[in-house]
Amino acid sequence: MPGQDDAEREFDLRWADDAEHKEPSARARMLAARWKENPPRPQPFRADPEFVGPRRSSWVSTVIVLGCVAAVILLLGYANFRPY
Template structure:
């Protein structure tokens, strides 16, 4: 490509980016047409998961107790390992 072609291409890009009105993408046009006939319902910020492990009877404190129990077990194990050295 010659330098003159580069200048013309750069001008075209600047002209296109500086346009006052930009046409929406094909997907945006498709969704706008679909939603005009059938608007989407409200969506919560954080949807509830459909499957929650053991039958949906999950309690939030169970994982906390499990993690803290593992931490205490590791601390005790390391403490007994160091205690045997002395």
């Protein structure tokens, strides 16, 4: 509101924040409507993660990363030393 000073604007914000009834967000309304027809299944507090396969050791991951870095360094060095 362009004609309001800071004190009036602060009053309006406090008045809006202190409202008794606050409208839920669009997502909350959508989920409430969806769950009314088809409620979600109960989940344990910490659900078991799905099996994603065996994990690699941290050394294998480190070797892969360092190998990629070395390959990039060699490729850039080759590009700089190549005669044109």
